[in-house]
Amino acid sequence: MKNLQDLEVFAEVAATGSMSDAGRTLRLSPAVVSKSIRRLEEQLGVRLLQRTTRMITLTETGRGFYERLLPVLAGIEEAEAFVEGHTSKVRGRLRISAPTSFGRMHIAPHLANFMNAHEGLEIELILSDAFVDIVADGFDLAVRIGELSDSTLVARKLAPVRRVLCASRQYVERFGAPQSLEALEDHVCLPAHNGEYWRLEGPEGPVSFRPVGRLVTNSSEVIREAVLAGMGIALRSTWDIGPELAAGELVQVLPDYKSPDNVGLFAVYASRNFLPAKVRLFIDFMAGLYGPSPYWDRAVL
Structure with a gap:
């Protein structure tokens, strides 16, 4: 052998x-x-x-x-x-892909508790906003945010993702707040990606708006800093700006418009007859952390 x-x-x-x-x-x-x-x-x-x-x-x-x-x-x-799966201990390496900002803000701070509970595990956390092929790239699971498309992969929803239109208090005091979706055309917008559409649910149902702004970047974190600096209006997830909303640094504009309900936080993994215990344990851990009412929303809802 x-x-x-x-x-x-x-x-x-x-x-x-x-x-x-x-x-x-x-x-x-x-x-x-x-x-x-x-x-x-x-x-x-x-x-x-x-x-x-x-x-x-x-x-x-x-x-x-x-x-x-x-x-x-x-x-x-x-x-x-x-x-x-029939023992109390797991071992080996768990390789995880996650979005950059979310991984830094909402996975990394909790890893110590998970790893202390499972001392036989090693964690390899790769943060990237690029779409990864978890099978070809050798990941055990990926954390993904958005509307999940049909796939041969298995997905478990970990939490809802709520996106709101927001601006800094200074911006609103200087330029006012838009009173309609059409009025956004008279404001400086901060799209996370050039040419993207903001897909929203409003009083009239699903709507799309194409924001136009002077700042072009491939970094969502740059947009976050720009809206905090008063440069315009952005569509941001509450997991990203929850503390700033709660503190009043940012304010919602057009609060009747929000992201569709099918936008969520998902754990995605390869379809297998036997889900490795290390993967199941980490997914259960994240689901327990976030859940249907994630902690980042509790101070702003």
Whole structure:
């Protein structure tokens, strides 16, 4: 029987195309990774990888072996998850993708409690506003905000997401507050992305408004700072600006308009027969933190 670690090392090298990247992920030195690959090739009697000074590629045999190995490793993971689900302890690494601002504000501060409760777990939290393929990129789960589209992935709603139109008190004192959606055209708006539409629910039902502003940025955090600085009106989530609303630094404008009810905070993970216990525990932990009445809304609703 082949060494399981050698098989896992080979799969990681094949996925990343790099022994150093595989070593960092698996926390192994390049020498150990190289030795593991060499030992596996010697046991199989074939060359699995083609090495050059610039890159590593799979041989034809190596690709065939890799494609057949993946479901085997997945099956082992599922078997371990089944056992973990019947024990009180979990171990290993939990790899999570989350949006930058939300992860910094509402996941990172709570990680200590979760990790103290599960000392056998390691957490790798990758913050990015880019859409990630959780299967191809090797994530156990992703935290996503928005309207969830149809997918082969499994999703669990963790909390509602409420977005409101807001401006700083100084802006409203200087320029006044719009009295209708059409009146927004006479104000400076702060869209998070150039060309986006604000999709809202109002007294007349679903409406869309295309905001126009002088500030163009790819950073939602820049827009947050801009609205706090009095530069215009923005559509922001209450998880992002709840304390500022509660303190009166920001005020709602057009309060009859809000984000659609189907906008939410979701945990998304690959569809599997056996959900790893580490994933289930973290999802349950987040659902307990946030829930249908998340803490960031309690001071402003």
